[in-house]
Amino acid sequence: MRLNLVTLLASLAPLAAASPLGSLGLASWDVEGFAKDNPIGPTKGGKGGATVTVTTPAEFSAAVKGDEPKVVLVKGELNFPARPKIGSNKSVIGVGNTARITGKGLDVFNVTNVIIRNLKISYIVDNDCITIRNSTRVWVDHNEFTSDITQGPDAFDGQVDIIRGSDYITVSWNYFHDHWKSSLVGNDPSFRDIDFGHLHITYHHNFWKNMGTRGPAGRFGHQHVYNNLYVDFHYQAIHSRSDNQVLVEGNVFRGDTREALSTYGLVIPDDSPNTCTCGDEELDGYANLGARNDWGPAGVNITQVGNFKKAPYKFKLTPLLLVEPVVRLGAGVGKI
Numbered sequence: 001m002r003l004n005l006v007t008l009l010a011s012l013a014p015l016a017a018a019s020p021l022g023s024l025g026l027a028s029w030d031v032e033g034f035a036k037d038n039p040i041g042p043t044k045g046g047k048g049g050a051t052v053t054v055t056t057p058a059e060f061s062a063a064v065k066g067d068e069p070k071v072v073l074v075k076g077e078l079n080f081p082a083r084p085k086i087g088s089n090k091s092v093i094g095v096g097n098t099a100r101i102t103g104k105g106l107d108v109f110n111v112t113n114v115i116i117r118n119l120k121i122s123y124i125v126d127n128d129c130i131t132i133r134n135s136t137r138v139w140v141d142h143n144e145f146t147s148d149i150t151q152g153p154d155a156f157d158g159q160v161d162i163i164r165g166s167d168y169i170t171v172s173w174n175y176f177h178d179h180w181k182s183s184l185v186g187n188d189p190s191f192r193d194i195d196f197g198h199l200h201i202t203y204h205h206n207f208w209k210n211m212g213t214r215g216p217a218g219r220f221g222h223q224h225v226y227n228n229l230y231v232d233f234h235y236q237a238i239h240s241r242s243d244n245q246v247l248v249e250g251n252v253f254r255g256d257t258r259e260a261l262s263t264y265g266l267v268i269p270d271d272s273p274n275t276c277t278c279g280d281e282e283l284d285g286y287a288n289l290g291a292r293n294d295w296g297p298a299g300v301n302i303t304q305v306g307n308f309k310k311a312p313y314k315f316k317l318t319p320l321l322l323v324e325p326v327v328r329l330g331a332g333v334g335k336i
């Protein structure tokens with residue numbers, strides 16, 4: 001049965017772009033989770049606004065400024081000399097499968113209602129690929145993030161870091177690979193007053209491959225982590241600390257993955273040797289398990305179970321046996 005389904009899905013691969021897996025009813029292709037269902041309204045980005053196509057960093061930075069709704073199409077490779085700041089009510093969407101961001105990454109600061117899709121963001125220097133700070137309603141979907149894991153944990157920073165009271169965010173169908181630190185939620189244990197009660201984030205159908213840590217690592221918030229595929233997530237995938245809560249369901253872990261999930265407040269030595277003292281330095285987090293996960297050979301260390309037992313919205317859960325082929329087919333650029 002399993003082989004037949006996998007073979008069937010593989011035979012559909014060429015159709016993935018034209019005929020989204022969503023239409024097969026196996027997963028949602030549209031925004032789903034906290035970026036859709038939240039108290040302030042669904043994330044629509046620049047819907048209804050003008051569409052502009054940009055091909056240079058200067059054009060990009062000008063186009064994403066301000067609150068006016070706009071759809072910004074990105075064509076080709078843009079090598080940023082400085083980090084552009086994306087304004088409210090924007091959709092930033094790569095054209096085809098060659099839209100690329102290098103040099104400096106993107107800032108989403110003090111804004112609301114932003115969509116970032118179909119961009120390859122790689123080898124970003126001195127900072128994160130995307131930093132979402134004090135912002136609400138952001139959908140990061142169908143992008144690819146990569147650099148080089150061989151240079152150790154501190155050579156590059158995060159891929160999608162979400163900080164300072166940000167809220168109602170969905171991170172879906174991204175291909176994160178060959179990079180150490182993926183997604184940090186809440187960047188300092190001393191920011192309890194800013195972060196606690198915020199940081200509601202949905203991670204679904206992402207493909208993490210050959211990674212180090214933070215898939216994601218959360219403090220003070222709530223993250224719903226479902227139907228993601230982890231292959232060779234070497235040190236620690238999901239980490240919940242400082243009273244953070246995760247709801248973890250329907251995920252698949254493969255290959256060399258030491259720890260799939262931990263709520264122990266130890267920031268492991270492999271996480272960030274340049275800043276952590278690497279003792280049991282924070283309060284533990286909480287983990288709640290929903291639909292069954294396939295942990296593979298990876299370890300699980302749940303020190304506290306919390307009360308985030310059910311997502312406060314409807315969502316489409318892919319059956320566990322199909323998670324690996326569906327995510328492999330659907331994640332990354334060139335699929336939307």
Ligand SMILES: *[C@@H]1O[C@H](CO)[C@@H](O)[C@H](O)[C@H]1NC(C)=O
Binds near residue numbers: 067068088089111112
């Ligand atoms: C754009 O975003 C701002 C928040 O910065 C919001 O107040 C405003 O209503 C939005 N404009 C439109 C037309 O959606």
Ligand SMILES: *[C@@H]1O[C@H](CO)[C@@H](O)[C@H](O)[C@H]1NC(C)=O
Binds near residue numbers: 085109110
């Ligand atoms: C965000 O808001 C803070 C506090 O008001 C301010 O210091 C900072 O400059 C703002 N950043 C941007 C990009 O608007």
Ligand SMILES: *[C@@H]1O[C@H](CO)[C@@H](O)[C@H](O)[C@H]1NC(C)=O
Binds near residue numbers: 134
């Ligand atoms: C957060 O963003 C809002 C604008 O949306 C701004 O008024 C506020 O000062 C910012 N706060 C911080 C701590 O940056």
Ligand SMILES: *[C@@H]1O[C@H](CO)[C@@H](O)[C@H](O)[C@H]1NC(C)=O
Binds near residue numbers: 299303
């Ligand atoms: C699991 O957490 C406990 C704390 O409750 C800790 O003593 C133990 O070392 C942890 N195990 C691993 C493998 O980290």
